[in-house]
Amino acid sequence: MKRFLFSLFWLVGHLQPALSAGLKDTPTLGSKNTPRLLSKDISVGLEYQINQNHSVLFYEEGSDELYLGGNDFILKLNVDDFHVIEKFHLNATGQEECQEDPCENVITVIEKFQNNLFVCGTNGQKPECWQLRPSVNNQSLEIFDSRDGTGISPFISTQNSLSLTVEGDLYAAAPLDADGSTLQFRRQAGHRTNVWMYDSWVSEPTFVSASWVQRKDDPDNEKIYVFFREKNSDHNREADPLISRIARVCKVDEGGSKRFFQNMWTSFLKARLVCGIPKESLYFNRLQDVYVMHADNWQDTRVYALFTSNWNSTAVCIYTIKMIENIFENSKFKGYNDNVPTPRPGTCSTNSKALPRHTVNIVKDHSEMADWVDSDPFYISTNNYTKIVVDRVQAADQRFYNILLLATDSGKIHKVLESGSEPFIISETQLSNSSIIQSMKLDSKKKTLIVGSAERITAVNLQSCQEYSKSCEECVLARDPYCAWTNNGCTSTVPGSIQNIVDGKTNVCSLTVKEPRNRTKREIPPLSSVHLRTVHSVPQGVPFYLSCPIDSYHAEYTWEQKGQKSPCLQMLTNCLHLIPSMSQEKYGTYRCISEEKDYIKVVGTYELIENQDPKKCSKSNTPDNWNAAPALIPEMTWITLLVAIISF
Structure with a gap:
């Protein structure tokens, strides 16, 4: 026992200098609730000279230009390599009325409005908007018009706001008072009449998103949908203080008559937006973000809503415009029990004043x-x-699959496949910075995700397939619609390439892969089919450990030696096998084996031989020059290793 404890602390003492990161964010091996792969960040981007506490992006899909708004400036960038085409300064002009520092002009709105760039900012707590257009020589931007930005931009960047342009009209929500109060969703400018909300319709709202859903065959019935949270009027101790909502207004709404409800929405309706499992009394009540995926048939348009709960969990619920409209068109009106008049309240009318x-x-x-x-x-x-955000991807089977791209509060992007009723978490990419992501824009045509944070703006290539290129099986197991197996390895999907998005089973590879495929699921590949073995020369009586890389967190890993199997001790990126003290029966061949779905592979083969003369040890890993030094695993803290060895 004393020898074992001495060996244990010897091992920990030798590992401690090289150990750094803990296991806090380590995915659980074999769990389908964690990312299958920890992906490398190979994105391109631009580092800001000064961190931006608030930044906004404007980008039109397929464009070569991207506009970024920060503190007192707008950057015009080339989206392919992120070099700065122009930096346009917009310093605050209302500094003399600013009561607090810093008195800066934080850009909060960038939209295309009436064929020009429409920009709004806090302007030293005196919101203002400017219309920008290219100069005569088309080399730079210039201001040609400005207007009061109250109700479009917040007074300070931390206040809630949103904006949306629809057919030359500007819709926005921002505080009407400097203290952040009187927050409304309004039509602010454009061809149509400016329209306001009635104050009692919402209670201390936080607007999340707004979206226009087109009806090409029936444009007069098109709606603007607004997503927000508001204060709950139910003060029961068990009730959540906030309620998530969806509201709608008609695009053609011009407000009421001069005698009644003039310049007020005549079509405003709202409903509670619920995400949960009623049978389990499990609800996610706080709406955080929304992505609307438009469809050719407006009823099939899908709303992907991100919610949080009181117990630090998040959920994605999916709604269709058809199910949303069913509530607005057929539900009773809360608190109203008389006959519903004709036309039904909320009906779109090209003459709303009548x-x-x-x-x-x-x-x-x-x-x-x-x-x-x-x-x-x-x-x-x-x-x-x-x-x-959600992308729609056509796979090799010509079917379309939806991919959810979710940003965490620590600068990670999760790629999640929507296939049937079960999510499949393809990968996790840790961006170069670990701060909260402020904004994301998807370019589905270029298969690029543009991500903005306080430190930088980044373009993530969604067709990053090289990490699946070890074999056809690895490529298929990824179930990534962006990637498929071809004669050139795992590359961007083309017709006729090999995929199995539905279930990821690798038997599809047998049709083209040349090596024999005669083993069954439970058979382990013979030694002859495995790469060159790694050899370690180790003295008797010392502790030792082996490690092999984790290629997939959805796989199960085991160690095999002399017909005996033992489980993997999981690290962040490695699978560990611990030997507290080397003895004669511990020498021999070890294989690290992974099993995922119908695919078994030997990840690594290791030969341990007895070292009888440590002074003559070499550091080579070849059979002619034995390596007596155990490999270190930098992802583990020495405390975690100590606990792991004691458990072992």
């Missing part, structure tokens, strides 16, 4: 639906996700 007063009165006093828009969570996670 709507019957009774119809508008119900909108005024009973705008909330009695029924809820609810959905079971598609994906539940303990990760603290903050942003979501």
Whole structure:
């Protein structure tokens, strides 16, 4: 026992200098609730000279140019290599009225509005907007118009706001007062009449997103959908203080008549947006972010909503516009029990000023639906996700698959496959910085995700397939619609390439792969098919450990020696086998074996031989020059290793 304890502390003492990161964020091996692969960050980007506490992006899909707004400036960037085309300074002009430092102009809105770049900023706590256009020689931007930005930009960047442009009209939500109060969603500028909200419709809202859903065959019935959280009027101790909402207004709404509800929405309706499992009393009540995936048929448009809970979990729920509209068109009005008039409250009218007063009165006093828009969570996670976008990808089988791209609060991007009712977490990419991601823009045409944080702006290549290129099986197991096996390895998907997105089983590889495929699922490949063995020369009586790399966190890893199997002791990127004290029966061949679905492979083969003369040891890993030094595993803290050895 004393010899074992001496060996234990000897091993820990020799490992301690090289050990650094802990196991806090280590995925659990064999679990389908963690990313299959920890992906390398090979993104391109631009580091800011000064960190930006608030930044906004404007990017049109397929464009070569990207606009970035920060403190007192706008950058025009080339999206392919992120070199700066132009830096346009917009310093605060309202500094004399600024009551607090810093009195800066934080850019909060960048939109394309009436064929020009429309920019708004805090302007030293006196919000202002500017329209920018190219100069005469088209080499730089210039201001040609400005206007009061109250209600479009917040007074300070930490206040809630959002903006949306629709057919030359600007919709926005931002505080009307410097203290951040009187927050409304309004039509602020453009061809149509400016329209406001009625104050009692919302209670201390936090607006999350707004989206226009087109109906090409029926444009007069098009709606603007608004997603927000608001204060709960139910003060029960067990009730969540916030309620998530979806509201809608008609694009053609011009407000009421001069006598009643002039310049107020006549079509505003709202409903509770619920994400949870009622049978288990499990609810995610706080809406964090929304991505709307538009479809050719407007009813099939999908709303991906990201929610958090009181117990530090997040969930994604998926709704369709059809199910949302079903509530708005058929639900009773909360608190209203009389007959519903015709036209039904909330109906779109090209002459909203002529709507019957009774119809508008119900909108005024009973705008909330009695029924809820609810959905079971598609994906539940303990990760603290903050942003979501969703891409639609055509795979080699010509079918389309949706990929959720989720940002964590520590600068990671999770790529999640939506296939059937179960999510599949393809990979996790840790960006070069670990701060919270402020904004994400998807370019589905270029298969690029543009990510903004306080330190930098980054373009992530979604077709990064080289990490699956070890074999056809590795490529197929990834279940990544962006990637497929071809004669050139695992590359971006092309027709006729090899994939199995539905279940990831690798038998599809047998049709083209030349090596024999005669083993069954439980058979381990023979030694002859394995790469060159690693040899270690180790004295008797000393502790020793072996490690092999983890290629997939969805696989199960075991160690085999002389027909005996032992489990893997998991590290962050390695699988460990501990030998407390070397003895004669511990020498021989060890194989690290992974098993995932229908695929078994030998990850590494290691030969331990007895070292009878440590002074003559060499540091080579070849059979002619034995290596007596155990390999170190830098992902483990010495405390964790001590616990692991004691457990072993």
